[in-house]
Amino acid sequence: MPKYKHLFFDLDHTLWDFERNSAESLTDIYHNFELINHGVMSLGDFVRVFLEINTRLWNDFDQGRIAHAYIREHRFRLVFEALKVENVAFGSALGEEYLKLLPQKSHLLDGAVALLDYCAEKDYQLHIVTNGFDSIQASKMQSSGIHHYFRHVITNEKAGAKKPDAQIFAYALQAANAHPHESLMIGDNWEADIMGALRFGMDAAFYNPKKLTFDRTPTYDVQHLDDLKLIL
Known part of the structure; x- marks a missing residue:
């Protein structure tokens, strides 16, 4: 693995x-x-x-x-x-x-904090890649108490591109000083998060509580955030 x-x-x-x-x-x-x-x-x-x-x-x-x-x-x-x-x-x-x-508003999805704690304990470097607005996404993270987990918050405004464009993934990896082979994208949006990452050359974990199916298979398909602990 x-x-x-x-x-x-x-x-x-x-x-x-x-x-x-x-x-x-x-x-x-x-x-x-x-x-x-x-x-x-x-x-x-x-x-x-x-x-x-x-x-x-x-x-x-x-x-x-x-x-x-x-x-x-x-x-x-x-x-x-x-x-x-x-x-x-x-x-x-x-x-x-x-x-x-x-x-x-501060509600997080079930298992989010436990997953972030687990990742932090395992010394993963955590980052956000979002198509949302800079100020609003920052406020959401502050309100929900998760901002401190993340080293970088990459938005389309900062990158000058949005998911699934390759440019935002390139920008994110450059900001994090990361390489595709050591990086994993985790998201719920098939086109923006999963296909964007796969086309760029990154592995991708599809958070898929609705059990949707597509023509291509993601690197990982999980129905609950707890399932990611079995991967990481």
Whole structure:
């Protein structure tokens, strides 16, 4: 089994519990802005539609079809359109409030802290590689108490490229003074994390709780973060 020295983690959906933290932020927004008085009759529908649209937008971003700014500016408008609610009056205010609330949430996925403790005890050098915004990702890590585990936090803004582009992986390895053969990418996004790393020449561990299948086999396929301890 390969001996890794550097572990490169994705953040959202891999360590940081995006769905739970996002749902809490949207619940706060729903009540604070009294959205029920503006035609959004169901909190559950509001959260569900937002998560569906947000996932689609980030997939479009990963594929290079839209920019970060488009996500920030348009996702709540798209949510309200899907809910057949006219929200022109405060759509931008909701977007700003969401970006304020979300990074303050601290929930991690089950097993995340135990895994990071294990990796630290084994003297792995840990790094983050994320397509998220610099300031927001830093705040998420501070709020959830995991920032101290990581030597480098590589974002698309720093690298000038986003996963799955080879440039961001090259930038990450250069920053960490690492080589592909001693490095492992760990993430939940098949195209951005896994295929990006494999095409670059790095091994990749697919965090795959939904047991998805694709044409190509990753280096490792795990359904729970605890399973990674058997690899490392």
